[in-house]
Amino acid sequence: MAGETAHVPVLLDRVLDLFAPALADRRAVLVDATLGLGGHADALLSAHPELNLIGLDRDQEALARSARRLERHGDRVRLVHAVYHQLPEVLVDLGLSRVDGILFDLGVSSMQLDLTERGFAYARDSPLDMRMDPTTGQTAADVLNTYPVGDLIRILRDYGEERFAPRIAKAIAAEREKRPFEQSARLVELLYSAVPAASRRTGGHPAKRTFQALRIEVNRELDVLRDAIPAALGALAVGGRIVVESYQSLEDRVVKQAIAELAKSRTPEGLPVELPGHGPELKLLTRGAEKAGDAEIEQNPRAASVRLRAAERIGEAAK
Template sequence: MSAPSHVPVLLDRVVALLAPALDHDGAVLVDATLGLGGHSAAVLTRCELARVVGFDRDPAALDLAGERLAPFGDRFTPVHATFDQIPRALADLGLRRADGILFDLGVSSMQLDTAERGFAYRQDAPLDMRMDPTTGITAAEVLNTYERGELTRVLREYGEERFASRISAAVVKERAREPFSTSGRLVELLYDQIPAPARRTGGHPAKRTFQALRIEVNDELGTLRRAVPAAIGALAVGGRVVVESYQSLEDRLVKRAFTAVTRLDVPPDLPFVPEDRQPALRLVTRGAERADAEEIARNPRAASVRLRAVERVRPDLDPTVHGKGAA
């Protein structure tokens, strides 16, 4: 198995955004996408009053991060779950609220670097792509069982692939001859189906299809659509949600969710805004922040990052969501 590695994107900026919310006794950070624990290690080192609850659906990631974070003792708690289960998991741990919640979205470097997982189109490997390899359908099953129309929808919606219909027709034809099992054969098909002029722009011709399959296999957008409102609802007053997105579908979803909870929803001619109509959260970042050229040179994965953050400035009207930090 390949040795996994990971360089956290915008690490210093992420910690700087979270630190004001984690400067009190009992502060809780939910690392919703634990990976190899790079962000969590930095927070535990620099925010000495905080503890981290780290979520990951990938058991291998939990094991590796657990080894890395073992020196922090009981300040780190691993949770094997998808990040839309944050409220329930916090309740199971006896925690009322989180003071910080971090999402570093998409496939991790560890998963990309481990050829056997099938995420990388530059290496021939089994078409798996499950972030949790213990459950769910594989990318091969999607290719081999979805009807042509459904496969076209997946490629078009999740990969924003212009040639989705053409690719899905070729997949259906080829799988009748022999089911798909490895990434190399799929990449060859994509080279054949995407016209040469299109192959010369927009990166590797397999990039969009592999993204679409990965999102479908792991229900990434559905999970994120549920998770962001759940995270906001679990946030203590003064707490912050920080999200790093790496493709436009994720970022648009996050932007809409943040806009919905920070927008002032009153008639424009209202002479003053009553306290109970003030938004409970405020934007911390102005638009989406990007990595600078220096970081991109060190870590090419940073080139596509979009960083957004919100802070809860007042409780919701529902008294059951008041409070700060741990129970």
């Protein structure tokens, strides 16, 4: 259990503060849609003795570790092997229509980064897997070895925001003709060669953007997120709150757009009063995206890239 207990949840105090008005002193239900190692979930359950928590994760290893961590909370915890866009189906299966809180802590988890065999970290040689659920779907090696050059360019540009995408994609295609990609060290070596030296000196590790792009493609992260956020917002009861922690601009943009859409009035301009059922459905709880402070980043480097957004449901749309 050392790894589980050592895991430090990002912006934990802020997450607790944001959820408190929706959960305190009542039999509330919260969904942790990205359970991971259960750090946020454990703290929320400890802070609210009447809280019931539903934990979702696509990674069965994460569910097993969280089950041990959260065992002390007894039957207040239900863990489900599911991807977060499946939230509506999960709630139907559990006989629930609305919940009081939903938390997303997006991106790759610290556990997945630490398990060398999962292939998420470019600092260690490992199999090119990158599946968050290692029991299903294509691997990063499959993408590298089978995608046409045009598709490789697309995912590197769209998901990695990699300006040298054409050079990298052509180098991958040439290299795989000699031998299929299997291990990450060979890909990292190729990236060092493909990315110009000047960019390597100023643009961070040359593998960072490519590894991000492959991970997003393998796990369909942005497609899933585009479905998941509206579904989660639709599952919130009035007074319920959503908190989302993103770690790169592509995720944050999806979250920002989905929340902003429901925070606007749909009453036509020029009318003197708000039409019933046409007012904002959400109230924004953060000014833009909040970031971690220097002290937290020093203690927990993963917090350096976090962008937190939160909202409260204040009304329902007209039927």
